[in-house]
Amino acid sequence: MRSAELKGQLVAFGQSTRFDRWLTPLLLEAAEPERQLLDGGEEIRIIDHFILRYRLPGGATVLDRFVARRKDLTAVDRETLLGWRDPVEGIFEIQRKDGDAAVLLNLVDNLEYRTYSNVGRTAFRGVSKGCFLHTCLVPVHSAGGAWMVSGAMSSYPKCSATEIAQAVLHLATSQPELVFRNxxxxxxxxxxxxxxxxxxxxxxxxxxxxxxxxxxxxxxxxxxxxxxxxxxxx
Known part of the structure; x- marks a missing residue:
């Protein structure tokens, strides 16, 4: 999948030394104060947010700079990457699995997303219909209506109703624009x-x-x- 290749290149670009002065403080701030350790999933989530949404001096994102720097990108590649400027974060209920995809219902905006992963169907191994995921999605330009997991993906069991409700409420109140997607x-x-x-x-x-x-x-x-x-x- 070309989207997966582009995402890998973008992540490598965002973790290069040219962005250390902005990314490192974000990681340190989120780490445990005493041991300066950071949960692996949370680290991925912070890096993904930094690459797609963090505003660098001048207002551009890492994604914007990557697209501007890569003169070899095709028009389709550019359109794909620029479509990631508005990722969808949410708490998703797994409706069903369909081949390499999982159909997810976002509890924040009440919309369904046909979702793939750059590692294939193994990303959804261990979770089943009715389970819940907290993750971000970006559109797959080459497949209309398809989405790809971006960053970390954490799961909740079916019995975690209170924790799930609190997570949905936090997202809806801290990022109300997510609700307005519907x-x-x-x-x-x-x-x-x-x-x-x-x-x-x-x-x-x-x-x-x-x-x-x-x-x-x-x-x-x-x-x-x-x-x-x-x-x-x-």
């Missing part, structure tokens, strides 16, 4: 906000006003009891 749910959110605003205007007689905080708070509470609001009121 256009249907995004539209549902906007529709609910429009309905909330209409209910507020109907109850209060307008969408703005001035009153002492205690009175405003009381009116908002009364409105909320009639219809729970999803919109944030400032």
């Amino acid at each position: 256009p249907e749910e995004l539209e549902q959110g906007w529709q609910r906000m429009r309905e909330d605003r209409a209910a507020f205007v109907e109850f209060c007689g307008g969408d703005e006003g001035a009153a002492p905080w205690c009175l405003s708070n009381r009116r908002l509470s009364q409105c909320a009891r009639r219809r729970p609001l999803t919109a944030t009121v400032h």
Whole structure:
């Protein structure tokens, strides 16, 4: 798979000495303070984030510099690499395995991803339908609708409901843009906000006003009891 070859070259480029001044502090910061040790999976996750999303001086990423430096890349190669600027991080439930791929449901955006690994089907050995994975995915340009695992992949057993829910909540609140990848749910959110605003205007007689905080708070509470609001009121 050409995507796997490109990813290997990109990782080697990102771990070269030219980027030590930025990558090394990130690894040291995440290491155990006493022994300066870092879990292997976490190290891979940090390196992958650094290569794809960390902003270097001037605003470019390691990925941007790799594409700019490699004049031998074909147009397809460039398009593939630049498609990795927006990786999808999530907690994924394994829906099924299909040949070398695994069909994953992202609990953060509620979308399915047909996913491959650069090491083949062995990447999904030991996990089965109903298990959960925390990883990042990047699109495979040469196969429309296909995705590839990028960086570390950690698994959760089926019984880890509380831990999984906490991980999903953390991702959704720390990186809300991940939730908004689903256009249907995004539209549902906007529709609910429009309905909330209409209910507020109907109850209060307008969408703005001035009153002492205690009175405003009381009116908002009364409105909320009639219809729970999803919109944030400032």
